[in-house]
Amino acid sequence: QVQLVESGGGLVQAGGSLRLSCAASGRTFSSYALGWFRQAPGKEREFVAAVRWSNGGTIYADSVKGRFAISRDNAKNTVLLQMNSLAPEDTAVYYCAAKVLSRYPSSREFYVQYDYWGQGTQVTVSS
Numbered sequence: 001q002v003q004l005v006e007s008g009g010g011l012v013q014a015g016g017s018l019r020l021s022c023a024a025s026g027r028t029f030s031s032y033a034l035g036w037f038r039q040a041p042g043k044e045r046e047f048v049a050a051v052r053w054s055n056g057g058t059i060y061a062d063s064v065k066g067r068f069a070i071s072r073d074n075a076k077n078t079v080l081l082q083m084n085s086l087a088p089e090d091t092a093v094y095y096c097a098a099k100v101l102s103r104y105p106s107s108r109e110f111y112v113q114y115d116y117w118g119q120g121t122q123v124t125v126s127s
Contacts, residue, residue: 001026002024002025002026002027002098002115002116003024003025003026003116004022004023004024004096004097004098004116004117004118005022005023005096005118005119006020006021006022006094006095006096006118006119006120006121007020007021007022007023007121008020008021008121009094009121009122009123010122010123010124011124011125011126012086012123012124012125012126013125013126014086014087014088014125014126014127015085015086015087016086016125017082017083017084017085017086018083018086018123019080019081019082019083020036020080020081020083020094020096020121020123021078021079021080021081022034022036022078022079022080022081022096022118023076023077023078024077024078024079024096024098025077027098029053029077029098030053030054031053031054031100031101032053032098032099032100032101033050033051033052033053033098033099033101033105033109033110033114034050034051034053034072034079034096034097034098035047035048035049035050035051035070035096035097035098035099035110035114036048036049036050036070036079036081036094036095036096036097037094037095037097037114038090038092038093038094038095038123039092039093039095039120040089040091040092040093043092045095046061047061047110047111047112048060048061048064048068048081048094049061049064049068049069049070049081050070050110050111051070051071051072051079052101052105052110053072053074056071056072058070058071059107059110059111064083064090067083067084067085067086068081068082068083068084069081069082069084070082079096081094083123086123086125087125088125088126088127089125090123090125091123091124091125092122092123093120093121093122093123094120094121094122094123095117095118095119095120096117096118097114097115097116097117097118098114098115098116099113099114099115099116100115
């Protein structure tokens with residue numbers, strides 16, 4: 001069974017930075033994508049970023065491009081989300097998620113239908 005455990009959330013002032021970490025276990029993730037999603041109060045959960053475990057390829061939501069960076073550490077089975085230039089609208093619970101990719105995945109596969117989820121970590125950005 002895949003287990004995902006997030007850490008690194010907290011309170012930060014606007015313009016600041018945070019780094020989220022997701023420890024993944026229970027599988028060999030070579031055929032997986034690991035992603036980050038977020039859900040703000042009263043809003044639907046939305047895609048933030050994802051990384052293809054096999055080659056490190058990344059994809060981002062337009063709202064975080066240029067500010068956030070996702071990466072994976074193969075040795076530690078960890079996915080990181082470096083968040084810079086944070087704004088109050090980035091306030092949300094951030095979730096780590098994982099899914100098996102098809103052999104030739106389209107870009108859309110990285111955005112939807114993840115099978116495994118972590119418990120979430122709160123990120124609060126004050127103005």
